[in-house]
Amino acid sequence: MSAPEPAWITLLRQTAAQLGQPKTAELIGYSTAVVCSVLKGTYKGDWKRVEERVKGALMGVEVDCPVLGPLARDRCLDNQRAPFAATNPTRVQLWHSCKSCSHNLGSKPAGGKS
Template sequence: MNRSSHVDQVEKARLAWGEAMPVEVAVLAQACKTRTSRAVARQLGYSDATISYVLANKYQAGDQDKLFAKIRGALMGETVMCPILDEIGRDRCLSEQAKPFAATNSTRARLFHACRVCPNRQQKDVA
C-alpha cells in the first residue's frame, strides 16, 4: 500500500501497536479513517496531536485509562448509571466529572456533589 507515502490511520495504529493493539485504539483508528482525526479529537475532547500519539503508541503524557474510557463511551456506546442523569455515555460521565461547581444551575450543583463520591468516578482531583 503506497499512496504517496500516506499511511491510513488503521494501518498506522496496526504498525505501531502490533498484536498488542487494544480494541479502543482499533476503534479510534477506524473512526479517524472514516471521518477526520480532527473531528474525532473534538468529539472526545482531545487535541489532534493526542489522537496521533495514541495511534502511534507514543501517548505517555496523559491518562490513557481516561482516554480509553472516553473512546468506549463516545465511539463504542459504553454507558454508566449516573445517580443524577440516569443512564449516560461513559464519555459524558467523564466530562461531567471535570466540570466545576455552579451554584446557578441546580442540576450542575447536584452533579458536582454526586460525582465526587460516585463509583464511576475516574477524574483525578486537582489540588
C-alpha cells in the same frame, strides 16, 4: 510476539481513517495531537481516560449516573471535570455526587477537558 491491539484503539484508528484525526479528536473531546500520539503509542497522558472517552463517544458505553440516570461514559467524564455552578441545581448535585461516585476516575473536578 506483541499482544493484539485493544478494541478501543482499533476503533479509534478506524474512525480516524474514515473521518480524519481532527474530527475524531472532536468526537472524543481531545486534541488532534492526543489522537495522533495515542495511535502511535507515544501518548504520555492518562490512557484510561482516553479509553473511557473513546468507549463512551464511539462505542456507546453508558454508565448509570446517580443524578442523571443512563449516561454516555464520555459525558460522565465531562461532568466529573465540570466546574461547580451554584446557579444550576443539577450541577450542584453532580458536583457532590461525582466526587464519591464509583464511575469517577479519581480526578478532582476542575473544569475543562484534557
